[in-house]
Amino acid sequence: SQTIHQWPATLVQPVGSPLSLECTVEGTSNPNLYWYRQAAGRGLQLLFYSVGIGQISSEVPQNLSASRPQDRQFILSSKKLLLSDSGFYLCAWMRTGLNEQFFGPGTRLTVL
Amino acid sequence: ILNVEQSPQSLHVQEGDSTNFTCSFPSSNFYALHWYRWETAKSPEALFVMTLNGDEKKKGRISATLNTKEGYSYLYIKGSQPEDSATYLCAFQRSGSSNTGKLIFGQGTTLQVKP
Numbered sequence: 001s002q003t004i005h006q007w008p009a010t011l012v013q014p015v016g017s018p019l020s021l022e023c024t025v026e027g028t029s030n031p032n033l034y035w036y037r038q039a040a041g042r043g044l045q046l047l048f049y050s051v052g053i054g055q056i057s058s059e060v061p062q063n064l065s066a067s068r069p070q071d072r073q074f075i076l077s078s079k080k081l082l083l084s085d086s087g088f089y090l091c092a093w094m095r096t097g098l099n100e101q102f103f104g105p106g107t108r109l110t111v112l
Numbered sequence: 113i114l115n116v117e118q119s120p121q122s123l124h125v126q127e128g129d130s131t132n133f134t135c136s137f138p139s140s141n142f143y144a145l146h147w148y149r150w151e152t153a154k155s156p157e158a159l160f161v162m163t164l165n166g167d168e169k170k171k172g173r174i175s176a177t178l179n180t181k182e183g184y185s186y187l188y189i190k191g192s193q194p195e196d197s198a199t200y201l202c203a204f205q206r207s208g209s210s211n212t213g214k215l216i217f218g219q220g221t222t223l224q225v226k227p
Contacts, residue, residue: 032212032213034213036217042219043116043118043201043217043218043219043220044156044201044203044217045217046214046215046216046217049212049213049214051211051212057212059214090155090156094213096210096211096213097210099144099146099161099205099210099213100146100158100161101146101158101213101215102155102158103155103156103157104155105154105155106155
């Protein structure tokens with residue numbers, strides 16, 4: 001069976017500090033991978049998606065970047081966090097053609 | 113900009129009540145409409161993926177309908193139970209996105225069922 005891991009679960013960071021959130025998927029190969037953010041009082045916003053190693057598509061201009069160094073690893077980064085980066089970050093994967101996304105447990109990021 | 117709107121934003125019902133909420137989405141370039149349930153402290157879980165106009169899907173006490181021509185979907189819960197309390201998200205998938213799987217989510221409807 002497939003599982004998806006995210007860490008850390010919670011994170012409190014000062015403004016201007018770097019960020020690295022990691023997501024890994026087990027039990028499948030060549031999945032599509034996604035990073036979403038839910039800001040306070042808002043819906044899920046797609047930040048990045050990847051259809052393969054090294055392939056990253058950015059959906060909204062922002063202070064964040066993503067990388068996919070391995071088939072089942074997806075990393076969300078920032079060089080300098082802003083207050084507006086606070087939110088709940090979800091990683092998801094999808095098997096092409098299945099049309100259903102499976103979500104990880106999420107990371108609650110608070111930037112102070 | 114593609115807008116996916118859900119209403120109401122929140123809903124409080126008594127146990128045993130039936131309820132429904134709405135998702136509206138663009139009526140052009142439709143590929144699929146997804147419903148997810150997101151319980152507190154858990155990950156969102158898929159309820160339905162609907163692709164054909166007039167589709168009706170059912171899972172237990174929860175069902176959904178789809179009208180792609182007018183751009184709306186209804187989610188119904190019959191005889192609500194406290195364990196139905198969650199945020200219900202719909203997501204629009206545009207034609208041409210079958211490979212990318214890109215979804216555009218609404219803001220969700222948060223349902224609280226009181227015992």
